[in-house]
Amino acid sequence: MDKKPCNSHDVEVRKGPWTMEEDLILINYIANHGEGVWNSLAKAAGLKRTGKSCRLRWLNYLRPDVRRGNISQEEELLIIELHSKWGNRWSKIAKHLPGRTDNEIKNYWRTRIQKHIKQADQTNNYSAHQSNSKAADHQQASTSHVSGSSVADPMEVYSPPSYPYNTMGTFPVGTFPEQLPMESNEQNYWSLEEFWSMQLLNGD
DNA sequence: AAACAGATCAACCGCGCTTCA
DNA sequence: TTGAAGCGCGGTTGATCTGTT
Numbered sequence: 001m002d003k004k005p006c007n008s009h010d011v012e013v014r015k016g017p018w019t020m021e022e023d024l025i026l027i028n029y030i031a032n033h034g035e036g037v038w039n040s041l042a043k044a045a046g047l048k049r050t051g052k053s054c055r056l057r058w059l060n061y062l063r064p065d066v067r068r069g070n071i072s073q074e075e076e077l078l079i080i081e082l083h084s085k086w087g088n089r090w091s092k093i094a095k096h097l098p099g100r101t102d103n104e105i106k107n108y109w110r111t112r113i114q115k116h117i118k119q120a121d122q123t124n125n126y127s128a129h130q131s132n133s134k135a136a137d138h139q140q141a142s143t144s145h146v147s148g149s150s151v152a153d154p155m156e157v158y159s160p161p162s163y164p165y166n167t168m169g170t171f172p173v174g175t176f177p178e179q180l181p182m183e184s185n186e187q188n189y190w191s192l193e194e195f196w197s198m199q200l201l202n203g204d
Numbered sequence: 205a206a207a208c209a210g211a212t213c214a215a216c217c218g219c220g221c222t223t224c225a
Numbered sequence: 226t227t228g229a230a231g232c233g234c235g236g237t238t239g240a241t242c243t244g245t246t
Contacts, residue, residue, distance in 0.1 A: 015216070017240085039231070055232080056215070091234060106235075107213055115211090 014048040018057055022047060026054055027062055060101045067099030071108055079105055080113065 014022075029045035035058060038051030047054060060066070071079075075097055082093040090102035090109075097105065 017214075037231085050216095051231080052217095052233090053215075060214075088235065102234075103214080110236095111212055 012048055013050055015053075018061075022049070023057070023062055026058060030058060030062075056103075060103045065099055066101060071100070071104075075100070076108075076113070079109065083109065083113075 025045055025047055029041065033041070033044075035041070035055075038055040040051070042049050042051045042054045045054075049057075078097060079093060082096055086092055088106075090106045094100050094102040094105050
């Protein structure tokens, strides 16, 4: 299937961003028939998408309990804690953050947290280098805990207090929460009903 | 105002695990 | 027991957005 083309009859497969029409078809189909058996679902719904693509779209975006935007400090700390426990087991981590998807957490980790780890690492390496030079002069036995090779897990050099975030949980650069076009921060959830009423308003 | 660079995130890809005939 | 099919996961890519010069 994934390892080889699973369409025996050369069905054209769409790729790229999902259209609202496709979203509607998928939502409607799942609302009526439930999720699961994604390959046959895709065919039965008349979507020119792979089952995989449908599953991903549903789980990461269309599911009514998906929470979007504004990862709180509590959630962030939880992500950090769980990542230090389990590593890149994003789906496992996501299970402990209701409404968050593995993809979202993975992206968040890579774009935000990992960046800060690198920065902290560089800073620490720099200061470690500085202090090591001095230490060498003084024949001190002070071993730096950020010697790179001795650190198996980047979390060990990661120090949450060094975040550039303020205590209000806002972000220094223009990140998503304030820029979401429609919802206020309280409205991180949206339901099928809301989606459908949006469709009615749009006349679609 | 335009060009460029960096950040973000949706979506795809490939691999490995599970299930079932 | 084995091979095919389905599914889930983690890594990666590319389009878009935002900030800076």
